[in-house]
Amino acid sequence: MRMRILERFVYEGLPSRVVFGWGALDVLLEEVERFEARRILVLATPEQQAQAARIAGLLGDRSAGVFAGAAMHTPTSVTDEAIAVVRAADADCTLAVGGGSTTGLGKAISKRTELRQIVVPTTYAGSEMTPILGETSEGVKTTERSARLLPGLVIYDPQLTLSLPRQLSVTSGINAIAHAVEALYARDRNPIVSMMAEEGIRSIAAALPRIVDAPGDRDARSDALYGAWLCGIALGAVGMALHHKLCHVLGGSFDLPHSETHTVLLPHVMAYNAISVPEAARRVARALGEEDAGGGLFKLARDAGAPTALRDLGMPAADLDRAADLASLNPYWNPRPIDRRAIRSLLDDAWHGRDPAGQSD
Ligand code: NAD
Numbered sequence: 001m002r003m004r005i006l007e008r009f010v011y012e013g014l015p016s017r018v019v020f021g022w023g024a025l026d027v028l029l030e031e032v033e034r035f036e037a038r039r040i041l042v043l044a045t046p047e048q049q050a051q052a053a054r055i056a057g058l059l060g061d062r063s064a065g066v067f068a069g070a071a072m073h074t075p076t077s078v079t080d081e082a083i084a085v086v087r088a089a090d091a092d093c094t095l096a097v098g099g100g101s102t103t104g105l106g107k108a109i110s111k112r113t114e115l116r117q118i119v120v121p122t123t124y125a126g127s128e129m130t131p132i133l134g135e136t137s138e139g140v141k142t143t144e145r146s147a148r149l150l151p152g153l154v155i156y157d158p159q160l161t162l163s164l165p166r167q168l169s170v171t172s173g174i175n176a177i178a179h180a181v182e183a184l185y186a187r188d189r190n191p192i193v194s195m196m197a198e199e200g201i202r203s204i205a206a207a208l209p210r211i212v213d214a215p216g217d218r219d220a221r222s223d224a225l226y227g228a229w230l231c232g233i234a235l236g237a238v239g240m241a242l243h244h245k246l247c248h249v250l251g252g253s254f255d256l257p258h259s260e261t262h263t264v265l266l267p268h269v270m271a272y273n274a275i276s277v278p279e280a281a282r283r284v285a286r287a288l289g290e291e292d293a294g295g296g297l298f299k300l301a302r303d304a305g306a307p308t309a310l311r312d313l314g315m316p317a318a319d320l321d322r323a324a325d326l327a328s329l330n331p332y333w334n335p336r337p338i339d340r341r342a343i344r345s346l347l348d349d350a351w352h353g354r355d356p357a358g359q360s361d
Contacts, residue, residue, distance in 0.1 A: 009191065014147075014150055015152075016129070018156065019155045019156070020156040021156070021157070024155050025055070025120070027155075031155060035153050037092060038062060039089065039090055040063060040095050041086055041093070043070055043094055043102050044067075045102055048097060049066065049068035052066045064089035064090065067081075070098060073101075073135075074105060074108050074134060075136050076137040079109060082105060082108075082109055083109055083112060083113060092115065094116075096120070096151075097120040098121075099127075100125035100127040104135070107133040107151070108133060114148070116152050117151035122161055122164065123168070125172060126232025129150075130149075130236035131145050132236065133146075162216060164215075169208070169215065170211070170305070171262070172228075173208050173228070174263040174300065178247075181266065181269075181284055181293075182241050183235065183240075185273060185277040186240070187241075189238055196233050197230065197231065201287035202288075203223045203227030205227075205287060207227065208220075208224065208304050243266060246323075250265070250315070254319055256314070263306050264309060264310055267294045268294065268356055270297055271295075271357075272342065274293055275336060294357060295356055307353075310350050315351065320348065321344065324347055325340070327347075
């Protein structure tokens with residue numbers, strides 16, 4: 001059914017060049033030349049050092065070496081170390097190969113040095129499409145948004161996601177879906193971003209069961225990364241709401257793992273908000289091929305063997321009250337008003353891993 005566009009809206013496209021496709025890394029040198037990068041420092045986590053070394057090899061004499069110290073939550077101490085390496089190597093550009101943690105390091109370096117950024121994403125987190133940076137210093141996380149933080153060149157090669165373990169593939173995929181879900185009901189939503197968001201959900205949701213069955217499935221890996229790209233655009237383009245706030249609180253204050261926390265909470269936040277945004281809920285359900293948006297998201301995670309309960313992520317029940325307090329502080333926009341009692345009840349459902357469609361306990 002074609003939707004009618006009745007409201008005035010603003011759409012702001014973010015400028016970056018994207019190369020997508022199986023084997024896209026084959027054109028790395030051409031792309032780097034076009035980008036006019038001469039000395040490129042490759043960034044990675046310690047776990048992806050070998051992948052970083054391979055990319056440095058592909059760069060040949062344009063490589064300024066590898067810094068494989070990226071860490072979750074972008075600690076400023078790591079950024080300082082990396083900048084010392086940038087200076088010693090006289091680098092004029094960074095290339096982050098990895099997930100959101102490594103991309104975050106590239107952004108943090110760029111913020112302080114104005115170095116341009118290339119990103120080769122290997123998870124579905126989507127940070128490469130956003131002008132957003134979250135950093136931690138002495139345990140405190142701060143987030144900022146600035147057009148200067150957006151990477152200029154992104155090369156999506158689904159081949160690099162083959163090594164992403166099954167479970168991380170699923171939770172990272174649902175992390176991406178969470179961006180698109182919140183984009184569909186964002187206060188500043190618009191039809192262009194909503195179209196990308198719905199297609200992103202559809203593409204990832206269709207891919208995840210195939211990846212679980214066969215992690216080497218080339219088409220499924222391509223569909224998932226394509227969907228992640230679209231969901232990343234949605235995250236960068238419009239504002240997020242309750243879901244991202246809750247994940248921020250649980251990740252920051254209770255040290256819960258990033259993509260798993262997104263996976264557990266999303267069905268419950270969708271169910272909480274559905275009553276206020278029936279059209280967005282309908283589009284999420286349609287993209288999932290399900291009747292109910294929250295129930296469909298829960299089923300997607302459960303059937304793929306992902307965690308569905310906060311208690312399984314190690315969160316003590318005794319912390320739920322404080323989490324509800326923190327999530328209700330500093331009023332922020334959400335399509336359904338934030339009510340402390342309702343949030344506490346949402347967290348209780350998520351802690352137990354109840355199906356929001358009410359089909360199991
Ligand atoms: P991550 O980058 O922390 O990666 C998790 C682990 O998986 C790491 O050890 C990494 O080396 C490994 N890994 C990544 N790709 C792999 C692959 N293909 N094969 C094998 N191992 C692989 O995880 P993430 O979920 O991508 O990113 C989470 C972080 O990114 C959080 O800190 C989050 O806040 C941030 N983030 C920021 C934005 C933004 O717009 N600023 C968006 C999304 C996420």
